[in-house]
Amino acid sequence: MSYPAPSPYPSAPGNGSYAPPPRKRGMKRIVFGALGILANLIGLVVMPLLASIVVAAFAVLNVDATSAGGTTATIETSSSSMIFVYAPAGEAASASCEVTGSDVEWDASTSGMPVTVDGAAYESVGTVTVTSSQQVDVACQGVSDVAVGEMGFGSTLVGLVVGLLIPVLLGLVAIALLIWGIVARVRSSRP
Known part of the structure; x- marks a missing residue:
């Protein structure tokens, strides 16, 4: 008499049929x-x-510069803003600027950034950083015109x-x- 080979799977209690283990999900x-x-x-x-x-970077590249019509500019600033000062591209290297106002910081190391003002090429000669709303005066020598543009820190x-x-x-x-x-x-x- 021959017996069937034992199944490697356990039988479910009661009916003798195979019940697969519950599938683990998740x-x-x-x-x-x-x-x-x-x-x-x-x-x-x-x-x-x-x-x-x-x-x-996007805000700096999209600063809207406006010509002051001379070598001096007066700007009404908002709190916590940065003002870019521009001069005609051929004259920017010889620009020497002075800034007056309360709690203002002049940085001439940000020069060289090009922008177009009224169809003419201008370059940045520096930036003015302010921490409160105020009037800032910019006077530059060695240039024929000055243009300014304000970038607020709101976008950043x-x-x-x-x-x-x-x-x-x-x-x-x-x-x-x-x-x-x-x-x-x-x-x-x-x-």
């Missing part, structure tokens, strides 16, 4: 949630910095907020995905 969600959290930790450092640089601040907001929102999605995966995994392993 592993993909756990992996993607964990990877998302890791990526967002990196993004919380990189994104605000990158967004601020891009927005600031918007870039910084957007750069922080995106990783935070994506991080919340990753955390939700991780929790959802853990809950599914625990429920699927219960008898």
Whole structure:
């Protein structure tokens, strides 16, 4: 008499048929949630910095310069702004400027940035940084004309907020995905 070979799979109690073990779910969600959290930790450092640089560069390149009609200019500034001072491109190297106002900082090292004012090529000869709303006087020598353009820090601040907001929102999605995966995994392993 011959007997059938024993099955490598356990039989379900009662009826003698095979019952596969319960499928464990949620592993993909756990992996993607964990990877998302890791990526967002990196993004919380990189994104605000990158967004601020891009927005600031875009704002600097789009400063609307206006000719003062002479070698002196008076500007009404808003709080926390940067004013770019320009001179005709051929004269910018010989420009010597003096700035008066309260709490103003003149920086002549930001020279050379080109811009077009009334169809003529101008170059930056420096920047004035202010921290409060005030009247600033700029007087330059060695040039025939001065043009000024103000860049507010609002656009840079918007870039910084957007750069922080995106990783935070994506991080919340990753955390939700991780929790959802853990809950599914625990429920699927219960008898």
